[in-house]
Amino acid sequence: MNTDSRNRGRSCTLIYIVLMLLTLVTWVVGRLGLQGLPVTLSVLALALLKGQLIGDWFMGLRNVRGFWRWAILIWLAGVGVLVGVAFFFSSGLH
Amino acid sequence: MQYQSQAVAKLYFTAAIGLFAGQILFGLILGLQYVVGDFLFPEIPFNVARMVHTNLLIVWILFGFMGAAYYLVPEEAERELHSPGLAVLMFWVFLVAGALTILGYLLVPYSGLAKMTGNDLLPTMGREFLEQPTITKIGIVIVALAFLYNIGMTILSGRKTVVNLVLLIGLAGLAVLFLFAFYNPDNLVEDKLYWWWVVHLWVEGVWELILGSILAFVLIKTTGVDREVIEKWLYVIIAMTLITGIIGTGHHYYWIGTPEYWQWWGSVFSALEPIPFFMMTVFAFNMVNRRRRNHLNKVAVLWALGTAVMAFLGAGVWGFLHTLSPVNYYTHGSQITAAHGHMAFYGAYAMIVLTIISYAMPMMRGRKAANSNRSQVLEMWSFWLMTVSMVFITLFLTGAGILQVYLQRYSDTPLPFMVVQEKIALFYWMREVAGVVFLAGLVLYIASFFVGSKDPEAAVEQAASPTA
Amino acid sequence: MTRGGSLPETSRYPPGDLAVWIFILAELAVFAIFFAAYAFTRMQHVALFDQYQATLDRNAALFNTLALVTASYFVVRAVTAIREGRTASARNRLWAAVGMGGLFLLVKGMEYAHHLGEGIRLSTNAFYMFYLSLTFFHFMHVILGILVLMVLAMRTAAGHYSAQSHTDIESGASYWHMVDLVWLILFPLVYVMH
Numbered sequence: 036m037n038t039d040s041r042n043r044g045r046s047c048t049l050i051y052i053v054l055m056l057l058t059l060v061t062w063v064v065g066r067l068g069l070q071g072l073p074v075t076l077s078v079l080a081l082a083l084l085k086g087q088l089i090g091d092w093f094m095g096l097r098n099v100r101g102f103w104r105w106a107i108l109i110w111l112a113g114v115g116v117l118v119g120v121a122f123f124f125s126s127g128l129h
Numbered sequence: 130m131q132y133q134s135q136a137v138a139k140l141y142f143t144a145a146i147g148l149f150a151g152q153i154l155f156g157l158i159l160g161l162q163y164v165v166g167d168f169l170f171p172e173i174p175f176n177v178a179r180m181v182h183t184n185l186l187i188v189w190i191l192f193g194f195m196g197a198a199y200y201l202v203p204e205e206a207e208r209e210l211h212s213p214g215l216a217v218l219m220f221w222v223f224l225v226a227g228a229l230t231i232l233g234y235l236l237v238p239y240s241g242l243a244k245m246t247g248n249d250l251l252p253t254m255g256r257e258f259l260e261q262p263t264i265t266k267i268g269i270v271i272v273a274l275a276f277l278y279n280i281g282m283t284i285l286s287g288r289k290t291v292v293n294l295v296l297l298i299g300l301a302g303l304a305v306l307f308l309f310a311f312y313n314p315d316n317l318v319e320d321k322l323y324w325w326w327v328v329h330l331w332v333e334g335v336w337e338l339i340l341g342s343i344l345a346f347v348l349i350k351t352t353g354v355d356r357e358v359i360e361k362w363l364y365v366i367i368a369m370t371l372i373t374g375i376i377g378t379g380h381h382y383y384w385i386g387t388p389e390y391w392q393w394w395g396s397v398f399s400a401l402e403p404i405p406f407f408m409m410t411v412f413a414f415n416m417v418n419r420r421r422r423n424h425l426n427k428v429a430v431l432w433a434l435g436t437a438v439m440a441f442l443g444a445g446v447w448g449f450l451h452t453l454s455p456v457n458y459y460t461h462g463s464q465i466t467a468a469h470g471h472m473a474f475y476g477a478y479a480m481i482v483l484t485i486i487s488y489a490m491p492m493m494r495g496r497k498a499a500n501s502n503r504s505q506v507l508e509m510w511s512f513w514l515m516t517v518s519m520v521f522i523t524l525f526l527t528g529a530g531i532l533q534v535y536l537q538r539y540s541d542t543p544l545p546f547m548v549v550q551e552k553i554a555l556f557y558w559m560r561e562v563a564g565v566v567f568l569a570g571l572v573l574y575i576a577s578f579f580v581g582s583k584d585p586e587a588a589v590e591q592a593a594s595p596t597a
Numbered sequence: 598m599t600r601g602g603s604l605p606e607t608s609r610y611p612p613g614d615l616a617v618w619i620f621i622l623a624e625l626a627v628f629a630i631f632f633a634a635y636a637f638t639r640m641q642h643v644a645l646f647d648q649y650q651a652t653l654d655r656n657a658a659l660f661n662t663l664a665l666v667t668a669s670y671f672v673v674r675a676v677t678a679i680r681e682g683r684t685a686s687a688r689n690r691l692w693a694a695v696g697m698g699g700l701f702l703l704v705k706g707m708e709y710a711h712h713l714g715e716g717i718r719l720s721t722n723a724f725y726m727f728y729l730s731l732t733f734f735h736f737m738h739v740i741l742g743i744l745v746l747m748v749l750a751m752r753t754a755a756g757h758y759s760a761q762s763h764t765d766i767e768s769g770a771s772y773w774h775m776v777d778l779v780w781l782i783l784f785p786l787v788y789v790m791h
């Protein structure tokens with residue numbers, strides 16, 4: 036009976052490693068001082084992606100149907116749009 | 130009624146209703162003074178009538194809360210009240226102190242009252258809602274302590290339920306926050322800052338716990354839904370209340386001289402304060418729809434649902450309307466505030482007290498579960514009259530408020546305060562008419578205690594109607 | 598609730614108590630408003646925000662992000678363990694998560710000490726107002742999350758949970774992931790994006 040949850044455990048380990056790596060990418064972008072709208076929006080997109088990984092795998096929404104399946108995604112989309120729009124319109128306002 | 134000592138609640142409820150009537154009479158006087166400036170002058174100046182109106186409101190709600198606690202705590206704890214005698218004694222102390230204070234307001238000029246009661250020794254008077262002479266305030270603290278002791282001992286030595294614990298936390302919080310009424314710094318900014326710790330943290334903090342627990346109690350009793358389900362809701366509602374309401378105090382710190390960041394803190398957190406009120410509405414309807422029985426006291430269920438809806442409208446919707454700092458910049462202290470204050474106070478706290486009275490009073494007056502049909506129908510009429518007229522009072526004041534804000538603060542050629550007041554007098558007249566309807570509703574309400582009291586109890590009906 | 602080890606079936610509700618999830622949504626709403634407020638206020642003060650963002654310690658934030666993600670991972674593993682009835686290992690993993698959360702608090706506390714030492718307050722400027730408000734509000738959530746995990750670890754050790762019955766752990770885990778999730782947005786937003 037444990038093989039399935041073993042597998043699930045292994046997937047979560049993989050997700051964990053991906054999350055750590057993506058975090059490093061964000062940090063490197065900051066470190067290198069990369070600038071500009073495309074960079075900013077990519078950093079944001081990475082953050083949203085990480086959020087969705089947390090929601091799907093860590094919070095287990097992957098196995099849920101209906102509203103709750105999408106709850107975190109909806110939230111991330113809302114945050115992404117609001118923050119994205121604000122950064123979009125403030126680029127070049129230096 | 131399962132325990133003899135629950136009967137002390139009857140005293141408290143009776144006083145509450147009496148003071149409620151007084152409050153409304155003074156409301157009507159105020160409303161008339163708004164349009165007929167010298168009405169009753171100099172016998173009862175506007176500021177005095179206003180003080181009586183609002184103080185009676187607070188006092189009758191407090192009587193209602195205490196009555197509710199004396200009624201539901203023994204039933205939840207499954208034991209008699211720790212000391213019924215103390216509860217009766219404190220009732221009379223509170224009533225006499227309250228009556229003397231109101232008489233003081235009416236018979237003595239306020240500054241004279243301050244002198245008479247030694248306000249110099251420990252100045253606490255002169256602030257809205259907290260106008261009571263210091264000695265009355267001390268009396269309130271003593272009554273509150275005795276009350277908490279009585280309730281606390283009952284709860285701690287009996288069955289511990291979530292309803293009881295939440296109620297106790299709410300009541301203890303009410304008493305503790307009242308202590309800030311004694312703190313009266315000379316600095317006007319600090320004065321206001323702490324004043325809100327009483328006023329805001331009461332109505333948007335600890336009172337909501339009291340509201341939630343009384344509502345939960347009535348719903349458990351009338352719907353027969355599992356206590357566990359109801360308790361879970363109560364937890365979440367309370368957590369949301371505290372998370373949003375405590376920092377939400379910041380919506381009163383926009384323009385009083387406090388640092389600018391309060392505009393952010395206040396706006397963000399108070400914008401979420403409607404959530405717990407909304408959850409309460411969903412909760413109430415959900416429980417009634419899942420009910421396991423049709424309680425014979427239909428009007429009590431009507432009051433419970435009405436409370437949930439009106440609290441959400443008054444506090445949630447009308448509160449949100451002016452809580453964001455850029456909006457409040459224009460609406461602060463206008464008739465919008467009064468519109469919100471009326472609907473929120475009525476919808477949340479007046480109605481929850483009327484709910485528990487409606488549920489408990491029949492049993493304390495010797496019924497098994499409910500009043501006769503005739504009396505329930507009359508009470509339903511009073512429910513609708515009072516509630517609908519309060520909606521109209523709110524709408525008229527909102528109309529007045531929007532015009533006031535526009536003419537006096539927003540337009541390119543702002544007009545002086547009194548000029549604007551003249552222009553919006555029509556709304557004040559209509560508010561007064563709605564107020565008279567409210568009074569009619571209240572009269573019917575009181576009549577419902579006498580009409581049909583000889584008739585047999587309402588009986589079981591076969592067909593279930595979904596809401597009430 | 599209990600989803601033993603059977604096929605990965607789908608359920609209508611997320612793991613844990615639904616009430617906790619409603620709570621999580623409400624909390625997320627608060628943070629979303631705060632994030633949007635940050636971004637839109639920044640529009641008015643782009644130069645100021647960029648200037649003072651540069652004074653933040655990005656290395657500390659990196660460390661803290663890794664700590665929180667690792668804590669979340671331990672929590673995930675704790676849930677896996679309890680689903681298989683391995684109580685001791687669930688307990689150890691919960692404590693490991695608590696340890697990681699503790700590291701977060703320590704590092705963040707040092708950052709605060711540094712800023713406060715420089716005389717930075719909420720009223721210093723719009724950037725610092727948001728930086729302090731947002732991170733401190735989150736900081737409080739980390740504290741609450743840690744307390745929850747500690748209680749769960751102790752109750753696991755006391756044998757309160759089993760493969761069949763462990764809703765509390767799933768609820769606490771979901772709450773903790775929410776704390777992590779919020780930080781994953783907060784970190785790039787406040788420390789990196791400009």
Ligand code: HEM
Nearest residue numbers: 332380399402444448449451452461462466470473474477
């Ligand atoms: C049952 C709950 C509530 C009651 C009884 C209540 C009552 C009141 C009262 C009486 C006032 C006027 C205070 C004064 O004399 O200045 C007031 C002001 C205010 N209330 Fe509420 N309130 C409640 C809930 C809320 C909620 C949930 C919100 C926000 C969403 C809110 C937002 C406000 C704001 C912004 C003001 C200040 C208005 C101004 O600037 O003039 N209230 N409230």
Ligand code: HEM
Nearest residue numbers: 153156157159160183466467470471474475479561564567
């Ligand atoms: C039935 C007719 C009523 C009338 C005509 C009326 C009228 C008034 C008036 C004229 C004021 C003074 C507003 C000002 O200072 O400009 C006032 C204040 C107030 N009334 Fe009433 N009232 C009525 C009923 C009620 C009820 C039922 C409640 C609550 C259950 C209530 C709660 C309050 C509160 C909380 C304030 C203070 C509001 C603030 O500070 O903004 N009133 N009322």
Ligand SMILES: [Fe+2]
Nearest residue numbers: 329333378380
């Ligand atoms: Fe408030």
